[in-house]
Structure formats: structure tokens, C-alpha cells
Amino acid sequence: MPENIQSELNGLIGTCYYPEIWDRNMCLKDLKLMKENGISCVRIAEFAWGIIEPSEGVFDFSFFDEVLDICEKLRMTVIMCTPTAAVPAWLVKKYPEVMKWNIQRQPLAYGSRKDLSYSSRIFIKLCKRIVRKMAEHFKDRPCIIGWQVDNEINCGSYNSYSPEDTLHFRKFLKIKYENISALNKAWGTNFWSQQYNAWHEVELPGKSAETGNPSQLLDEKYFISWQVSEFVKHQVKILKSLNKKWLITHNGAFANVDLDEFQNNFDVFSHDQYPLFYKNWREATFNMSRIRGHCGKFWIMEQQAGPGGKPEYLQSTPEPGQIRLWTWQSFAHGANLILYFQWRTHPYGAEQRWHGILDHDNKRNRRLSEIKSISEDIKGIPTEYWTANVDKKIALIWDYVNMSGDAVFSDVTISYEDIKKIYCRFVSMGLPVDIISNNTDFNDYSVLIDLHPRICHETHVKRLENFVMKGGKLLLAASAGIRNLNGHMRCETPPGPYSKLAGLHVSDWTKVSKEKVSLILSGEEIPAECFAEALEPETAQVVAKYKTENLVLKNKPAICHNKLGKGDVIYYGTYLNETPDFFVDFIIEQFHLSVLRRLSEGLEVSCRGNERNEWISILNHNRGKIKIPLKNITGKKIVSSYLDAILKEKTYIELKGYGIGILEIRK
Template sequence: MRKAQTYKWNQMELGTCYYPEHWDSKLWGEDLRRMKENGIFTIRIAEFAWNKFEPQEGVFNFEFFDKFMEIAVDEGMKVILGTPTATPPVWLTEKYPEVLNCRMDGSPFYHGMRRHYNYNSKIYQELSARIVDKMAAHYGAHPAIIGWQIDNELNCEVDEFYSESDTLAFREFLKKKYLSLEKLNTAWGTIVWNQTYNAWEEIYVPRTTIHNSTNPHQTLDYIRFVSESAIAFCKMQSDIIRKYKKADDFITTNGMFGNLDNHKMQDQCLDVYTYDSYPNFAFCLEENPLNSDDLNDRKWSRNLMEVRSICPHFGIMEQQSGANGWNTRMEAPAPKPGQMMLWAMQSIAHGADYVSFFRWRTATVGTEIYWHGILDYDNRDNRKLTEVRQIWERTKAIGEMVGAEYQASVAMLQDYDNTWDSQVDVWHKRLKKQSEKEIFVAFQINHTPMDIFNITDETQWEELAKYSVLIYPHALILNEKKVHTLETYVQNGGILVLGSRTGQKDENGQCVMTPMPGLLASLTGTNVREYTFVGPADKAVTMVWGDKSVDTGVFNDILEVASPDAQVLAVYENNYYSGSSALIERKEGKGKVLHFGGTFTRENTKELMDYTGVLSPYASLIELPESCEIVVRKKDGVEYYIVLNFAAEEQVINLKSSLVDMDTKEEVAGKIMLQAYETRVFC
């Protein structure tokens, strides 16, 4: 069972990221006043300012930020204070080079960028704990502070760590997990290619090899180790801050990045989770927009679904306000008129009750001179600032929606074992990446709100019961605890949809010598006799389902019925396994399970949604074109319908019943024209 979220915003608020150390102090007061005039009443500061607090080792000086905080108090500005451990200062890395992270070949990342440290250096842990303690002791009772941000974007830029400190810590991690080398050698399959270890000192973090191929079972454990290292570093800081902070002040960090169990970090370290949302990445030249995904910036809704799975009522610490780019990489267009509102409302629709724009003013120096803020270099009012004010007016109009729950009757299951296994197994990666993308697209274009749910060994079936349908696309790794939870969910009326490769591996990433779907076989009443990728020279494989021919994706398990109460719903229509089972249903208790032998596409996902009864649940109320997303949040029995137009052209929606437009407070019905990128909220 997940730990309950311990902090929620009681009203919708806007903020921005501000760097007083970048600007003449004469601008500070004027900047804060301009923010307030346009609806911004909270700022995040100091996450990269270690040298301002400790210009020399052991020499602490709070005069600079004390002066700024006095102005913040005078202006009534609320402050989120960041700990500055994402960027250790030069004096630190020069004196203690062991704090530097390293490449896989052991060569260090030198000073000059950011996030160049490793979590496991003992001296870095000590110095980080000391600066956090000094800051928390000094500012913990400060009246302007409402929250604390730990570090900045843990595991951003790089989520792999290969320093000597990491090797030493990895050995201790493995000793605690396996207790003996015999157990480790078995779990890692070290008999292959003479990898058997006879001493703990022979074990290292993954190192450079031919083709950079590594033992997949070792690498899976290494990713788990990286996650635990980041969480321990975060918890060290949150434990310190809790000794000093005011009772109502929250602790957060901003993410979400790889090789990190963000759910566990939220539960163990944080009061609330915040995310950095940059939908404009879809249009970066570096991403080749001429061949971009068909949903472009709309695909950020999938990220926000995952954030919501971590923390249902989250904040946005960095919301796109301008073109993103560095002097060394990333070139992107400016947001078009209306897109700032669209992207802010995209965040709010998916659960954000606090939205902070990055940044107040575009930097005039440094690597991020092209990561544009609300204001440009010239510091003049502009259309982006006007749009911020419009967003403020919108948040006031829909303020009663704060804390409303996102509504979805279907969820896609994920878990970290399978996510991380897909990083070390390219066969798994292709299936997972394609299916999860296509499932999301299918739900979006068919206007079916969905959740992402992270299933763990502690998950109770009651947590899943609010969903009538669960899709577990490719659960290669299974264990008995998760299987028991899923079986109980089905027995109590749930519908579980499984895809190919289910049950192929154990928790070490080793393939099991039992027919797939492995531990779920008794529930599905099926087994897999044979399987194959659909090759580039093959014709697309389809299945006959009723009177329809439906594609089955890039990989096919050839299924067999293994239980008399299992029913074949569809058979493959071509390739050498034509006529073999492709989709089998079995009822269990009050529910049922669908075992699908293929990978998910938008077409077959739509058919599965239709069959299970969750397709387009609001079609009788609102008719929408494919380019529009609908999100529904509910509070105190009232449903709020957020419609987002991601198209650069006008779109027509049709309200089939009268609803209240929350901006105008007027009842509306019938056809309504949405301008390019326009958003509307009804109740």
C-alpha cells in the first residue's frame, strides 16, 4: 500500500523560477512586483547557489540571500528554497576530485557543467549534509519560505555512475542483498563466459567491454543500486530539513528521471512531488520534427499520467514558458500564441494544482542563454507575460477545481523491474516502447482518459479495484506477490489484459524454464508454444476477430488453450502460424482475463477497449475531433471537463448537453469553435 500524500495545495497557484544571483540587486524588488501584477506569488530560488552560501570550504555567508529574502518578505512573496547540491563549487571538486562522476571507462566528468558529482562519495555526502544543515538551520523558521526543493532533477543529464565510490558502494549493496557470492553467482548466471566471482573485490560497476555489452543480470542489479543511491542521497537531505522546517512547509524535489524509483522516493523522502514539463521538446530541431510522433506536444500528457501515478496532486516546478535550448545543443521555436496556456492547462488537467514557469527572465550569460523565460533579454513586457496573466485569470475562474480527482476507469500497469529490464534487453525494449506509445495514442485519439499505475509487491488488489480494466502490456518479469494481487483483482470483477512475452523471466532477468505466461498461466488458461518477431520482409500479421481483421503488431506469441474454460476470441490470419490462437479469454470469479499474443497498436487497442466497454466514456456528452484531448476531474460530486485543442487550426466541439463554461459562468450547448491551441473548462 502506498503512503498517502502528505501535502496538497489548497488553492491553484502560479510561480516562477528566479535567480537573484544572476541579476543586479536593483532589479529584485521591481521583478517581484511585476510578478505579482501578473499572478505569480511564489518563487523557487537558490538550487544552484552553493558558492553564495559557502564561498570557501567551511566559510558560510548568508548575507546575499538574507538581503534578497528581506525584499521577498516586504513584497509578500512566497519562497521555495532549493538545496544547492546539484552543482558542487569549484573549490570542492578541485580539492576532492573523488566526488566527480565518471564515464563507463572510469574517466571523470570534469567541472564546468552541472550534476557532475556521484551520490556515493563519502566526502560529498558529508559536505552536502553540512551545507543543507547550515541552510536549514538558518532559514527553517523564515516566514517567506513555504517549501524546500532537494537538489535539482536527480538523475538528470546522466543516470549512470561509474566512480570508484560507486564500485565500493555497489559491493556493499550486493553483500546486503545476496549475503554470499554463491547466491550472487547464481542470480547473475556468471557461469556464462567465465564471469564467476571468488571475492567481492572482483566485482565492479559495469565497465567498458566489447560492444559495451554487459551481463544483463548484473546490470539490472546495478540500475537498482543507482536508484537506491539517489533515494538515500535525497533522504539524507530531507531528514536534515525536517529537523528545522516549519510544520506546514513541504519538502519536494523536481523530476522525473530514469534509473530511479520515483514512487519509492516520494514515499520515503517527500511531502509532494513536482515535475518539470517541457512539451516544446516535441518541436526541437534536434528531435527532427519533420519525422516527429504524430501527437507532438500532446504526448507530454503521458508523462503527466506517470507523474500522477507517483503523486496524485502534484506541482509543476518548471513549466515551459519559452523556447528551450543551450548554446551547445537543442534549438527550438518559441511557443506560439496560446501554447503557454495550453501547456499549463495540460498540467492542471492531469493533476497539477501548482504551476511554476521556468524562468522569470531569460539568462544573458551561461549555457542556458537560449532556454527562454517569460521575459526576454530586453526585460520588456511581452505576449508571454500577457499570457501568464491570462493563465492567472483562468486559475481564478476554475479555482474550485483544486484537489479534484482525475477520472479514469482504465489503467496501464507498469513496474520498475520491467522498465529497467527493458533497458538491458533490446527485445523487451522494442515491445515495451512501441506498445506503451500506441496504447497511449489509442486512448488519446478515442477520448478515453486513462491512468498509469505502478504495481509493486505491496500493492493491494483494492487499490486496483477502481479500474474496470487493467492493461499489463509486456510483464516479462513476474513474481508471486504481484500475480496474487492480479488474480484477486480479476476474481473480484476486474478485467485484465495481457500482451506477448508475459511471464518470460524471473526477478533476476533470467528466462524461466516453464511455458509462458509463467506464473499467470493458471489464471489465463493458456500457454505459449512458439513466438517470433514480425520481420521486415514479412507482411503485417493480422488476426480475425469476429468480422474484423485486426493487426497484431511487431511480435507474436502463438497461443494455445490450456484450460477447458478458456475461449479463443481471435486467430492469426497469416504468416506460418495462420489459424493459431492470437487472443484468448478466460473468466475467473466475477472478472476475466484476456491474453493477447501480439504487441499493442492503436487499432487493436481500440478494439480491446470497445470489447471491454471502456471506449470513449464521454461520447454521449461531448463530441470531439481527434486533435482535442478531454480530461475529467471530479470533486464533491461535480465533474470538470477540460478540453485541450492541440491543433494549429480551429476545431469544432459539440456539447450534447448543457454545461457551464467556467470562464464566463454561462450555460453553453451545441457546437463551439475552439481557436488554435485554445482550452475550455466546463462543469
């Protein structure tokens, strides 16, 4: 993102606005009220295809011209949307082939969103046409700073099995494998006599009598991500051709999207942050850490401003102070622009219980007052804060290949569960954690955690070896390296390509079920979960052994520590239990990590910094007031404090319930 444009948008707050839902005469009042309460940006036209093109080839921009005229008069900025996530009925009636098909090869019924096939040539053609018409019409509007392409691609619905999807799948496979012999080898089609003689014989997976071909299922996952990336490229290209200054974004990285590749299509990536979907504040930060680890600084296109709900569920209402707390949590994790979802709650449709800032009665309320207070807060924050980066120390590697593998191979458990557990424990201790891909620059981190990388590539392993040789710390865990990129089991002793790093081999293994299996670590007994490997050290040292009557594991090494070059590798031969605190504490001790060990429950600490200063954000997720000793936060001199932080006797700070403090310190 160009630095001059980025600086203008730092700390900007806005809202998602759907003026087409309401009477036209409400727009001026709405936008004035927004501006009075510190909201200076709106996202519009997200689902407005039927307003802009009410019948085929007939375009009417008059409504949004009126909205933009008001925005320009009030000096508000606008993020336009390409409205391709939902289409009017005329389009489906004339071109029924645009609809997604289910796995039974039946077209989905019209009447929702994200129900269109990204392989449909006529749908792509119509999308390109409306995007071009909109871009041509709005290209000289000074209030438009950028565009959001589509909406939450692959959220909820991502598979489609229409005839055109099958053709597109074959195209993807031809690009990847070039010839049918290579596909047969990659898919291992000699098993169960599944050989293909020609491309037209290849189909997308379907409902089969028994387990399908896992390599084919993996390629379906890779295809889905490639397909959506190709879909958005058309739109981005059109928008950039008409105004190079526009910043192009997309909101969210959902299932079956390779974020590492997908985010390259955009100037800045965006995330939709809904804390009430998560069990606690730690889990609520996971996806922000993933976006940050892949994309750096990011935007929030939808920040929760009310209780979410649809006909089948309803969330609790944010308590007073929580919207403000969540906003500063997003800023602390690297967001620089935040839009609240949404301005006013819809009175009809599938999201009539998805509450925005204002309720159905359109009266000013405490949520609007809270957002106004946030806009006042932002004015007091130093401009350097917004250009500062979130601290980098620990990275969890969670690449798309292994995400896909989790969906196909669930014979043990999914790696995501352990990744989430260890992430939550680290952040609860105030340690910065990024979620990265295996293509990220490892040199920015001192510790890498590669949990259960069942599908691995030798190039990735070489990069890890270089990282460790130079002094990096690496944690590996059970099932590492057992499959190649096609999902085939490797014909070598586990952990295969990781053996040099781990300094060991796996002599035996077993699924852990009802029989008690634990390991003894520093005198403590820790349960083993799901699956356990008997380790045989070569250059590694034994750290812990199993305690069990199971003869596969009895007295066998469970954890080993290997020195390689200037660095260290710990290999954990099982899966984490529900409370991995003791194991994480052990990792912190082994890797000599500096940690804020005495953080109270519900206290979150995060840091953004540059070469000169650090800004430590302290967020109190508790309802009650809390006192925090400064020695638990920093040993350095505090230059300034912001927001709710009250310094007491230079030894501790006090934060109200749901309060936020930012401490500025000199490095």
C-alpha cells in the same frame, strides 16, 4: 501533504528565479513586476552553491537574505532549493574524488551540472553541511513554504564508475543478498565461469569483449535508483529536523529512478513539464499521468514558458495562447501548483537560449501578458476544483523492474513503445489513464493494462488474479512472465505465472522480420510487429488468428479472451503496430467502456471530480475555432461553465483556437 497548507497553495502560479545571474538592483523591480502580473511564488537558489559558500567553510547568506526580505515585503512565497546539483570549482579542485567516472573508469571533466558521484562520501558530507547551514539560517523565514531537494536527479547523467561507486555497489549487493553464494545464484555465474568467491571481486559493469551478465546489469539499474534515494534522504532529514512545516519536493522522475520508492522521500512530488519535447499533446501528458498514478496530486516546478534551447538545439517558440493552454492541461491532469521556467532568459552559460517568460532584453512581452491572464482565470475557478481528483478508470502498469528490463533486454523491442502507443490512443478518446506501478492499489480502476511484463513476481500475479476475480478487466500481451526478478528465463511454458489469468499457453513463437504476418480481427487485417506467439487456449476463447505463410504461426490463435471469476482477461500474442487504433477500439468494445468516440483531432478532454461534482476540462490544441456537440462530452446537466467555453443553444460549445473550457456538472 497537510490539507490546510495544501489549500493555501491550490492554484498558485510562480516562476523559477535566478537573481544571482543579474545585478542586485534588478531584484526589487523583478519581484514587483512578477507580483503585478499574478506571479506570487518564486523558486530560488537552485544552483547557488558558489554564492552561498564561495570558499570552503565560508558561508555568506547576505544576497539571499536581501531577496527574501523583498519577498516578505511583497507577500510572496518562496520555494528554496538545496544547491547540490552543481558545485563551485574550489570543491572539485580540493576533492577531485567527488566527480563521476565514465565506464572507461576515467573521471569526468569539471564544468557542467549533475556530474557528481552520489557515492562520494566527501561529496555527501559537504552536501549535508551546506544543507544544514542553509536550513539553520532560513528556518524562521515566514515566506519559505518548502524546499526542492537537488535538481532533476538522473536527468542526462546517471551512471558513474568511480572507486567509491564500486564500494557503494558492493554495499547495496550485501544488503540485498547477504552472502556471496546468494549473489552467485541470482546472477547465474556458473555461465561463462563468472563465479565470485568474495565481495571485493565484484565490480560495476564495464566495457566487455561480448555481452555482459544481464543479471549484473539489472542490479546496476536497481543500485542507481537505491543510490539516489539514499542521497536525498540525508537532505530531507536535515530540512525536516529544522522546520517540520516545510514541504519537501523534488522535480522529476528520470531514467533509472524507481518512482514508486523515490517519491516516498517527499511530502509532495513535482514534475517538469516541457510540451515542446514531445511530438503531440497526447505524448506530452504521459509523464504527468505517470506522476499522478504514483503520487496523486503533484506540483509542476518547471512549466514551459518559452522555447527551450542549448548550444546544440533550439525549439520553436510557443504560439500565442499555448502557454495558457499547457498550464490548464497541467491543472487538468492533477497539478495544483505551477512554476514557470524561468523568469528571464540567461545571457550566458549552457542555457542562454533556454527562454523564460522574459527575453534577454527584459521587456514586457506577450508571454508575460498571457501568464497574467492565467492568474485572472484562476480566480474564477471554484475552490472545490483544486481538491477534486482526476478520474480513475484505466491504468497502465509500468513498473521499475520492467523499465530496467527494457534497458537490458532489447532483443525484441522495448515495452515502453507499446505502452506509449496504447496510452495515446486511449487519451485521444477522452478516457482517463494513469501510469502506475505494480504496488498501486488496483481497486481504484476498472481496467488494467499490463503490456509485455517480461519480468514478473508471483505476488504481483496474485494481485492481478484477485483484481480479475472481483470483476476487473485485464489486458496482457506477448512475452508476459518469461523472466524472474533476476532476469533469468523461467523454466516453464509461457506465459508462466500468467497462465491461469490468460487461460492459455504459448506453443511456439518467432521474431517477426521481413515476412508479412498479420492477424484478422473483426474482419480487419492488423499487422503483427516484432515478435509473435502461437497461442494454445485452455480455458480461453479464440478471438483472432494469424494470417501468414509462416508455418510457426499460420492459422494459430493470436488473441484470446478468458473469463475468470467475475472478470475478463484478453491476451494479445504480439506487439502493437504504429497505428493501434483498431485494436484499442476492440479492447474498448470487449471491456464495455463508455467512450467519447467523436472527439475531433486535437481535442483533449479530462475530468476532475468529487462526490458531488465533476469538472470536465476541454482543451483545443488546434489553432482554429472548434464546435463540440455536448452529447460528445456529457449527457448530464451543466451547472456552470468557465474560461473560454461558450454554450450555444444548449447543444454544443464553441472554443477558440488554443482555448480552454471547464464544464461543471452535478453527479
